[in-house]
Amino acid sequence: MIRSFSEILTYKRGLKLTLASRLLLVASVFLGILIAAFSAPTPASWVYLSAIAFVELGVIKVLNKPVTILRALVFICFFVFLSLSMRLIGIFLFNNPLNPTTTVYAALLLVEAFLAITIFLQLISPSELVWLASKVGFKEAGRVLALVLTHLSSILLAYSEVYVVVKLKKTRSILALKPLLVYTIEYGGQINEAIHLYGLPDPVLGKTKPGGRDLLVTLMSLALILTGILLLSR
C-alpha cells in the first residue's frame, strides 16, 4: 500500500507534452476545482465537477497501470460513503444534518483536489519544479523539494520495514519514529556526501516540440477554464 501511495506521488514520463501544456493542464484542473468550490451544487456545477474528474482520471489512466484508476475510483467511492455516513450520524445526533447533495458535492471536491495534487506531481518533474522555482526566486527551496521527491520512496520503504518490526514487537507505534529518524539522518548524511562529490547541478530541461497532443490538451484546458468562468457568471 505504501509502495502504491509513493507511486502516485512520483513523476512519470507517459504524456509526451511540452512543459507549457502540462502546466496549463494542471492549472486548469486546480482553477476548475476552485471555481466548483465557489459554486452552489446546481446541475451545471455537477456536470462541471464530473468534467474535471473525467480529465483527472484520464490523466491517471494514461500515466499508470489500469489498476491505479480502479484504486482512484475506490478512493472516490470511499469518501462519498464517508460523507453519507456523516450525514446519517448528523440525523441521529443533531437532528439538523447537512444537505445530502452538499455533503457529497463537498466530498467529491476534496477527492478531486487530492487527485489534482497527485497529477501535478506525476506531470511536473522535480527538475522542472526546480526550474520553475528558480524563475520565481525560490531556487534553493526548489532544489530541496526536488531532493525530497527523488528520495521519498526510499524513506517510505524504510517506513514499511519499521512497520513490520513494530507490529511484531507489539511495542508502541510512536517508537517506530526512532529508527526512522536515525535512518533519515544517516540517509541525509549520504546525500550530503554525494552533493560534495557531485555538486547540485541546475536542471537542464529537455526540449519537446509542441505537437497535435499539445493542441488537444491546450484546447481542453482552455475549455475547462472558460466553462468555469461561465458557471461563475451565471
Add this chain to the structure above:
Amino acid sequence: MQKVLRVRGLRVRYAGGDWVLKGLDFELGKGEVVLIVGESGSGKTTFVRAITGLAGRVYNAVVEGYIEISGKPLAEWGWEEVRDKIGVVLQNPRATLVYPIVYDDLISHAYSIYGSADSAERALSNITKLLRISHLLNKHVDQLSGGELRRVSIAKALLSNPEVIVLDEPLMWLDDKGMEEVRKTIEILKLHEISVVVLEHRYRSLVEVADRVLRLEGGVLAPIESPLEVGGGFTTLKQAATAQEERDPVLEVRNVEVKLGELVLKDISLRISRGEKVVIYGGNGSGKTTLLRVITGVIKPAKGVVKRRGGILYIPQIPYLYFTETSLVDELKLAGLPDAGKASTGKTRFDLDRSPFSLSWGEALEFIVEMALESRSELVLMDEPFSGLSYTSRKTLGGRLLASPKAVVVTASNRENLEFLAGFKLLELKEGRLVEKGLLGDLR
C-alpha cells in the same frame, strides 16, 4: 606504469576517536584495477573519504600523510578539480542522484561539467554507449534494478572523464544478475584503461578482473596472494541423507496468492517445523520480502491460508531499523529476556547500557540474532542477513543459525550466500512460485 594515485603514510581519525588508518601506503597505475578487501569497520570507506578530500572537508577528520593525484598533491588541487579527477560510486548509489529520471540527472551533471548543451549531450552519449545503458535513460530511478542503478552511478562518475573510479562496495544488495552486470562494467573500464579501485566484502566474483588484491587490516594495506577466506567452490544439494527431522509445525502456508497490482505470489505452500532451517532464494524483485510479510501477517493474501504457532521475530535488511529502544538492555526486556543482561554478562561482548544505534552494522546484526535465538519466538525471519558482512562473518552467522533450536527462514538473492547455509532447506522463488530444491550440502 604511470601512477595516477599515490598515498604515503596516510593516517585518519575522526573527532574523539582512535586512528582508523595508521600509516597506509598505496599506489595506483594508469589502467590498473585494484581490489581492496577488509572486514566491516576496517576503514575502507574512510580511505575513500581521505583520497577524495571528504574526510577533512565533510567529516572534520584529522588527516595526516601524503596524497598525490596525477602527480600533484591533493592539497594543491581545487575542490572541483578533485571531483573531476576521482569519480566515486558510493555504497548507496541512489544517494548520488538528484533528479529521479536517469536522463535528467546525468545531463544536468554533464552540463555542470562542460557548460554547453552540445558537449554535455556528446559526453553523455559516449558514456552511455560505453556502458551500454542507453535503454535506461528514460527510466525513473525506482524502476532500476540494483545492478542497473550501480551502472547508472558509474556512468555519472565517468562523465567528468576522471583519472580514477572508486567503487565502494559495489555488490552490496545485488542478486546474481546485478553482480554479473557490475563485474562486466569493471571489465569494460579496464579495457578502456580507466584506473579502478574497488572496495568490497563480496570480492570472489571480482578477483579475476583485478590486477592486484590488497587487504585493509589494522589501518594499513597489505598485498595478498589468495584472498578467498573460506571455501571457494560451489554449493551442492545433498538429498535426504541428513534431512531435517519432521517436528510440530510453527508455520503453515497453504495455496497463498498475493496481488500487488499484479500477481506477485502464486499458489505458495510452505510448512515449517519447529527447529527447521529454510532459505528462500530468488533474484531482486522476485517477491521474497513480500512472502516474509505474508508470513508475519502484515500482508493479507488474496487467496489461501497462513497459520502461525508461536511468536515471530523479523530482522529487516537494514538491522538498525529493528531498534526502537534507547539501550540494548531495554531491547532485551522487550524481547522477553529481562534477565539476559545479568545472566549473560560473562558471555556477551556488548555493553548493554549502550545505545543500539552506536553499534556497527555487523555488531547490530550479531546482537539481534543472538537476542532472536534466545527469545520466546518460535520462528525467526531474516531478510537478506548477509549484506554488509565479510565472508568470515557470514560463515559464523550461518553456523550459528544452523545450531539454534529455533525455526529460521532467511532470504538470499545470490548463489554465493547459499554456501554459508549448509544444512538449510533450499526453496527457490521464481516467477511467483516456490519450488523446493532439497537440502543445501557442505562446502566443496
